[in-house]
Amino acid sequence: MLALLDAEQQMLKEVAGQIARAAEVANPGDLKTRDRAAAWESLAQAGLLGLRVRDEEGRPSASGVEVAVVAEALGAGLVPVPYLGSAVLATELLALAGAGPEAEELAAGGKRAGILLNRDLSAPARLPGDEQGYAWDCDGAAEALALVEAPGGAQVVRVPLDGAFTPVAGADLTRSLARYDAPIDPSGLTRAGRPLTEAELARWEALALAALCADTVGVMRSAVTKAVEYAKERIQYGVPIGSFQAVQHMCAEAYVSAEAAASATGYAAWAVDVLEPGEALTAARTAKAQCGAVAREVTETVMQIFGGIGQTYEHIAHVHTRRALTDRQVLGDEDAQLLRIADVRLTGE
Amino acid sequence: MDYRDTPEEAEFRASLRAWLAENIPAGWDKIEDRDEAARMQRAWHRTLYEAGYIGMSWPKEYGGRSLSPMYEAILNEEAGNLNAPRLPSVGYIGRAVFTYGSEEQKKRFLPPLLSGEAQWCQGFSEPEAGSDLASLRTLARLDGDHYVVNGQKMWTSGGQYADWCLLLARTDPDVPKHKGISAFLVSMREPGVTVRPIVLASGEAETCEVFWDDVRIPVAQRLGAPGEGWRIAMTTVAYERGPADIGFIASYRHTLRRVERLAAERGLLERPETRKKLAAAYVRGEVLRLNCMEQLSLRVSGREPGPEGSVAKLLWADAEQSLQHLAMDILGADCMTGAAGEWLGSYFTSRPVSVYGGSAQIQKNIIARMLGLPR
Structure with a gap:
C-alpha cells in the first residue's frame, strides 16, 4: 500500500497547476477578462481533456487519480472552464457507451458537451421523465448528454442546447447553467453508443463524484490558504489577527476539514478503476458525503476570517463559496449520499 | 498510488491471520478482574514476541526486523479485526532508547522491553503541567553518582502494572523551562515510588498518579544528555501514537457494527434520520482510516512524523465521541437507567480522547503553527 501520488502523477500535478494558475480567477473581475478559450486550448494540448478516452483494449488513458489531480488544480484556481462537464462527465459517459469517436472529439478540445441534470441537480436527466432540468457546466457546448431508458440499459442521447434552453445565472460564477422547462421528446435525439448497464452507470457515477470532490477539495484548500495568508497580514489592535487563538482555531478547523475531505477523495479517485463498481461507488459517496458536509462550513469560515471585505462582491471569497456549494449539490448533497450509503451498510442493497 | 497490499504485504497478512486465529487467548475479553487482565496482557506480549511480531520496524541490531512500519499497521488492523487483546505499544519507549540511549542502555533495556519481561509506563504529566508539559516541576537533584527525584506525576497509564518508567524531571531550574528537563529510565520498584490509581469518570481505574519521594536514580540511567529531556519527549510523543497504531480503526468498526445492531433491535432502522446518522458515523470512520493511510504512506516514504498527526488526532476524537453520542x-x-450501563461507561471513556496525548485545543495550536500563523 502506498497512498501517495507517484512520480508521474506528481508531474501531472505540476502541469495542471501551471495551466490553472495561468487561468486563475483571483478576483471576480477576472471572470470577465479571462481568456477561457486559451485555457481550454492549453488543457487540450497537454492531453488533459482526453484522460478518459479508451484505447483499443477499452482501457482509459488515465485513471481516476489523474482526473482528480487535474480537477483539484482547476478547482483551486476557480478556473472558469467546463472541465468537469465536458472532459469528465460527458467524455466518460461517451467512452463507457463505446462512442469512441465522439469521446475523441471532445478530447481534442474543438467540441464541448455538457451534462443534462434533473431539476434538483441530483442525477443525470432521464428523458422523457425529467420534464424540467438543467444543462450543467456547458460553457461553449452545443449539446448536453442525457439518458433514455432502452432495452439493455440506459441509452446516452445528445440533446442540442437550442431555443428550448434558457441560460440562467446560477450560484456558481465560474460554470454555466441553462434551464429547460418543457418536456424533451427523446425520439428525435441522436444516440451515442450502446446502452449502459447498471454497473457501467455506477462506474460513471463513481468517477463523476470523485471528480466533483476533487474540485471541491481544490476550492477549499485554496480558500483556506488565502484566509491563512490574510490572517498573517491583517493588523488589528496592532497585531496580525492570526495571532489570536480564536482565529488560529478557525483556520486549523477549516484546514482539518479540507484535509479530511482530501483523504476521502484520494481513495475515491483511486477506487474508480480498481474496485468493483459497487465498492467504487460507496467510496465515492463517502467522499461526497464528507466534502458536502464540510464545503459550506469551510468556505463560510474563510469568508468570516476575511471579515467585512470577505462579504463584498468584489472579493474572491464568495466565488469559492459559490463553486463549493454548487459542487455539493450536483449529483446529490451529503444527505442524499448518506441515505445511499445506509442502504448499502444496513440492508446490503 | 495504490491502496492495496503489495504481494509481500498480502503474504504477511495471510500468515498473520492464520497465526492470530491460533493464538488469540480464548475468553480474554470476559476477564473482569483488572490484575488478571494485566497478567493476560503480559502473557499475550510474550506470545507475540516469540512469534516475532513485536518491534518489527525496529532496526535489526536492536532486536527488530527492520521492516517498514506498514507491517505494524497490518498487525494492528488484523489484530483489531479478529478482536485480539490490545497490542503492547513498545514503539515509543524503544524509539527514545535507541535514538538517545548509550550502548549499555540499549543492551540493558531494549531486549526485556521487546520480550515484555519489563513493562513500561511514562512519567510526563504533572498536576500543574498538563498541556504546558514543559513547566513540569518534579526535581532531579544531582548527588554524587545519583540523582535524587522528588515530585508527583499524573496520568501515568498502566503505572500500577509497570516495572519501569520513562521519567521527565527538571535537572536545571535556572535555565528556560524547555532546556532544564532531563529524561530517566527508572525502576518502579525503587524505594520512594508510590503508585495510586486514578478512577476516571467511567468508574474505571485506567491511569495512575505516581509520587516520587527521594527516589535515587544512578546517573547511568539518565537517557541522553542533561537538558535533552524535552527533545526526547517530543520524539516519543510523535512516534507510533496515532489512531492506527493503537488499533483504533478496527475497534471503531466493531463498535459501529454494534451500534447498528442496537438500532436494528430497537426498530429504528426505518427512520431516515437514524440511517443518515449511522452512515455519517461510517463516513467519519472511513475518513479517519484514509487519512491514517496517507500518514502511514508518508512515514513509510521516510518522512519524519510531523504536525500532520494532529489532524488524525482531531479526526479520531471527533469520530469516537460522535459515535458514542449516537x-x-x-x-x-x-x-x-443502568439497563445498558456499559454504554454509559464507553461514553465516558470517549471523553478523554480529546484530552490525552495533547488536547484538541493544543492540536489546533500545533496546526496553526504549521500553517505559519504568528504566536
Missing part, C-alpha cells in the same frame, strides 16, 4: 441517542433512557 449510541447514547439510540439507547435513550436505557443508557441512564
